[in-house]
Amino acid sequence: MATLHDVARAAGVSPMTVSNVLNKHPHVRAETRERVLKAIDELGYRVNVAARNLRAGRTDTIGFAVPEVDSPYFGQLASRIIAKAHDAGYRVAIERTGADRENELSAITSSRTRMYDGLILSAVGLGTADRELLNTDVPMVVLGESMADAPVDHIALPNEAGTYAATAHLVDRGCRRIAIVQGEDQSRLSVTSLRHAGYRRALADRGIEADDALVIGRRHLSIEDGRSAAHELVDGGAAFDGVVCITDTVALGVLRGLADRGLSVPGDVRVVGFDDILEARYSVPSLTTIDPDRDEVARLAVDLLLTRIAGSPGWQPHDHVTGFRLVERESTA
Amino acid sequence: MATLHDVARAAGVSPMTVSNVLNKHPHVRAETRERVLKAIDELGYRVNVAARNLRAGRTDTIGFAVPEVDSPYFGQLASRIIAKAHDAGYRVAIERTGADRENELSAITSSRTRMYDGLILSAVGLGTADRELLNTDVPMVVLGESMADAPVDHIALPNEAGTYAATAHLVDRGCRRIAIVQGEDQSRLSVTSLRHAGYRRALADRGIEADDALVIGRRHLSIEDGRSAAHELVDGGAAFDGVVCITDTVALGVLRGLADRGLSVPGDVRVVGFDDILEARYSVPSLTTIDPDRDEVARLAVDLLLTRIAGSPGWQPHDHVTGFRLVERESTA
DNA sequence: CTGAAAGCGCTTACAG
DNA sequence: CTGAAAGCGCTTACAG
Numbered sequence: 001m002a003t004l005h006d007v008a009r010a011a012g013v014s015p016m017t018v019s020n021v022l023n024k025h026p027h028v029r030a031e032t033r034e035r036v037l038k039a040i041d042e043l044g045y046r047v048n049v050a051a052r053n054l055r056a057g058r059t060d061t062i063g064f065a066v067p068e069v070d071s072p073y074f075g076q077l078a079s080r081i082i083a084k085a086h087d088a089g090y091r092v093a094i095e096r097t098g099a100d101r102e103n104e105l106s107a108i109t110s111s112r113t114r115m116y117d118g119l120i121l122s123a124v125g126l127g128t129a130d131r132e133l134l135n136t137d138v139p140m141v142v143l144g145e146s147m148a149d150a151p152v153d154h155i156a157l158p159n160e161a162g163t164y165a166a167t168a169h170l171v172d173r174g175c176r177r178i179a180i181v182q183g184e185d186q187s188r189l190s191v192t193s194l195r196h197a198g199y200r201r202a203l204a205d206r207g208i209e210a211d212d213a214l215v216i217g218r219r220h221l222s223i224e225d226g227r228s229a230a231h232e233l234v235d236g237g238a239a240f241d242g243v244v245c246i247t248d249t250v251a252l253g254v255l256r257g258l259a260d261r262g263l264s265v266p267g268d269v270r271v272v273g274f275d276d277i278l279e280a281r282y283s284v285p286s287l288t289t290i291d292p293d294r295d296e297v298a299r300l301a302v303d304l305l306l307t308r309i310a311g312s313p314g315w316q317p318h319d320h321v322t323g324f325r326l327v328e329r330e331s332t333a
Numbered sequence: 334m335a336t337l338h339d340v341a342r343a344a345g346v347s348p349m350t351v352s353n354v355l356n357k358h359p360h361v362r363a364e365t366r367e368r369v370l371k372a373i374d375e376l377g378y379r380v381n382v383a384a385r386n387l388r389a390g391r392t393d394t395i396g397f398a399v400p401e402v403d404s405p406y407f408g409q410l411a412s413r414i415i416a417k418a419h420d421a422g423y424r425v426a427i428e429r430t431g432a433d434r435e436n437e438l439s440a441i442t443s444s445r446t447r448m449y450d451g452l453i454l455s456a457v458g459l460g461t462a463d464r465e466l467l468n469t470d471v472p473m474v475v476l477g478e479s480m481a482d483a484p485v486d487h488i489a490l491p492n493e494a495g496t497y498a499a500t501a502h503l504v505d506r507g508c509r510r511i512a513i514v515q516g517e518d519q520s521r522l523s524v525t526s527l528r529h530a531g532y533r534r535a536l537a538d539r540g541i542e543a544d545d546a547l548v549i550g551r552r553h554l555s556i557e558d559g560r561s562a563a564h565e566l567v568d569g570g571a572a573f574d575g576v577v578c579i580t581d582t583v584a585l586g587v588l589r590g591l592a593d594r595g596l597s598v599p600g601d602v603r604v605v606g607f608d609d610i611l612e613a614r615y616s617v618p619s620l621t622t623i624d625p626d627r628d629e630v631a632r633l634a635v636d637l638l639l640t641r642i643a644g645s646p647g648w649q650p651h652d653h654v655t656g657f658r659l660v661e662r663e664s665t666a
Numbered sequence: 667c668t669g670a671a672a673g674c675g676c677t678t679a680c681a682g
Numbered sequence: 683c684t685g686a687a688a689g690c691g692c693t694t695a696c697a698g
Contacts, residue, residue, distance in 0.1 A: 001470075003690095003691060003692085004691065004692060004693095005691080005692095013668075013669090014668065014669045014670075015669090015691090015692080015693090016668075016669060016670085016693080016694090017667090017668060017669075019692070019693060019694095020667095020668085022692095023693085027667055027668085028667070028668085029667060029668090032667080032668080046442060046445045046446045046447075047446055047691090047692080048387070048446065048447050048690085048691055048692070049446045049447055049448050049692095050383055050386035050387040050392070050447055050448075050690085050691080050692090051387050051674090051690070051691035051692035051693090052691080052692055052693075053383035053386075053387075053674095053692090054381070054383040054384050054386075054387050054674050054675065054676085054690090054691085054692075054693095055673080055674050055691080055692045055693045055694080056674085056692085056693065056694090057674075059383070068412065069402075069408055069411050069412050069415065069427065070405070070408035070409045070411065070412040070611075071408070072403070072405065072408075075402055075403035075404070075405075075408050076403045078402050078403065079401065079402050079403040079429070082402065082429055091428075093426045093427070094402065094426075094427045095424075096412070096415055109379060112379045113379045113380055113381065113382045114379075114381050114382055114383050115382050115383075137334075223611065223612070223615050224615075227615065252612075252615055253615060255617060256615040256616070256617060256619075259617045278403075278556065279556070279585075279612065282556050282557075282560065282585055282586060282589040283589070283616070283617070284588060284589060284592045284616070284617050286589075336674095336675060336676085337675065337676065338675080338676095346684075346685090347684065347685045347686080348675090348676080348677095348685090349677080349678090349684075349685060349686085350683090350684060350685080352676070352677060352678095353677095353683095353684085355676095356677085360683055360684085361683070361684085362683060362684090365683080365684085380675090380676080381674085381675055381676070382676095383674085383675080383676090384674070384675035384676035384677090384690090385675080385676055385677075386676090386690095387674090387675080387676075387677095387690050387691065387692085388675080388676045388677045388678080388689080388690050389676085389677065389678090389690085390690075
């Protein structure tokens with residue numbers, strides 16, 4: 001494969017002039033530039049990015065580490081992050097962690113090996129105990145809950161307030177026996193703990209007694225988990241007329257599970273989700289949910305990261321919480 | 334940041350010995366290895382991958398270029414490809430092309446810039462006219478139709494046969510007025526052309542006359558396109574009792590669109606999709622579809638690519654077509 | 667506007 | 683089992 005030196009020789013200029021043309025530096029005579037471009041074309045030359053990265057000390061690439069690449073929520077968030085980063089001249093490499101602590105740590109290491117100029121890490125497996133490990137000089141933005149107060153910029157969803165609104169909405173629609181389908185991680189700042197707290201507070205505020213028989217925990221929060229949770233609720237025999245779901249994916253599974261048991265939504269049971277994934281608009285019935293403003297998450301994450309990459313003297317880590325809105329659809333009509 | 338030389342100095346060995354430890358070469362005395370590992374740990378040393386890539390001439394990374402990162406089909410395929418590649422010691426960088434010809438070509442260029450050791454390209458925007466551009470020395474596997482007979486390994490889905498089976502299934506269920514919702518690209522080897530051909534052939538074989546009023550084209554094949562296509566069908570007034578959808582995503586939109594118009598599935602209309610995305614199992618009603626064996630696509634794509642990367646004297650490009658099976662669910666019950 | 671020199675941080679033969 | 687030397691292909695100051 002042709003190198004920059006080959007191009008220089010063919011064009012009768014120095015390697016540095018070729019480099020200047022490649023990097024669109026202004027001080028190159030038009031005629032020289034033409035000669036160089038012609039040589040590049042004729043030789044089919046492509047810059048070797050490994051060499052460029054080594055010398056330049058940057059890759060113009062940011063990493064985005066997510067639990068799963070096939071989750072609608074993260075796919076749709078990734079799509080927005082890619083768009084924002086692209087506008088700023090960065091490419092995005094998506095990395096799968098499987099929500100595993102070790103993999104999340106190794107995503108951080110990947111950045112430290114200079115693969116990425118910075119990292120957006122969706123932290124699920126990391127716990128509050130891992131905070132100190134984030135004390136690194138790599139530009140990083142963490143999405144998630146457990147990292148509040150860690151020494152990095154952090155963006156949280158409106159977990160407690162959002163689920164409060166979702167639960168209150170069910171009460172306003174007349175529900176009195178409201179179940180919740182959630183995760184199994186009960187640690188202090190887990191998504192499940194925070195969203196459960198919003199659910200409990202809403203019930204308490206409306207004078208409704210909580211019933212542990214209506215709390216269903218699932219490990220992985222897949223669509224299948226949602227379905228089996230619905231089966232468990234129905235088969236368990238405790239009366240219920242509303243279900244708060246910890247994610248839209250779980251909610252879509254719950255809709256399916258209720259249909260399996262011949263219950264109609266919203267006629268027999270009302271259901272509300274969280275995330276406002278695209279699919280929530282198209283399910284039958286369409287799904288009432290909390291829209292946590294993914295556009296804002298993407299914009300904020302990229303802006304914060306690029307600021308850190310650019311270097312920010314006197315920078316202090318900040319915790320951000322995005323806004324939300326309740327989107328009312330057929331499942332609670 | 335500490336370099337390999339810093340580690341060497343701290344451990345009192347040569348840089349090359351550190352490199353040998355790093356790369357797990359066998360001929361290092363246990364005691365020396367310990368000293369080096371200790372120094373690595375103390376200095377918090379991480380290898381600089383840009384330097385390693387430059388020197389080694391490889392990145393241990395393969396690219397996977399997809400039209401959209403937030404499509405269930407590609408997300409679920411990517412997940413499988415990541416797993417296969419990981420087993421072989423490769424990481425996967427997912428790149429979005431937006432189904433745009435220019436972006437697909439630039440994904441190829443990315444590989445030629447040595448960012449990736451090889452590329453799996455899901456070609457949608459590239460046409461048959463671009464075949465020659467694929468005549469490159471970069472290891473590459475193309476997924477899609479339009480690249481048949483191009484000078485690269487190529488994996489096609491069972492488009493014609495799969496849609497034939499889907500259409501025949503509707504006929505067997507009693508449908509006689511069968512619509513199709515497809516794309517707008519009528520070029521010879523487009524997905525739409527191939528799947529449409531399967532639809533037509535099945536109708537012909539069963540002695541059913543095709544009706545152009547039942548062919549609905551949509552540009553982007555999003556879930557919203559599926560919904561609006563269903564509206565167009567119903568509002569157009571032509572009778573129909575079955576719908577063949579070019580993808581499951583379109584089919585989920587069609588289910589929603591039919592629900593909007595008060596039609597029941599499968600009571601009034603039967604619907605069949607293509608892809609067997611996970612969501613097809615959970616929609617209400619669940620979706621009958623063609624499972625094109627994504628596991629085989631992923632396995633084959635990675636195997637072929639790694640073979641090309643390893644170097645294969647006398648290699649000749651091959652076209653592969655994966656198998657399929659019809660998955661019967663509620664939408665055609 | 668253009669160039670000669672140095673060096674980014676590794677790994678690869680080659681020796682011993 | 684360990685090391686000295688060369689070099690992967692670029693870009694960055696510095697000169698002129």
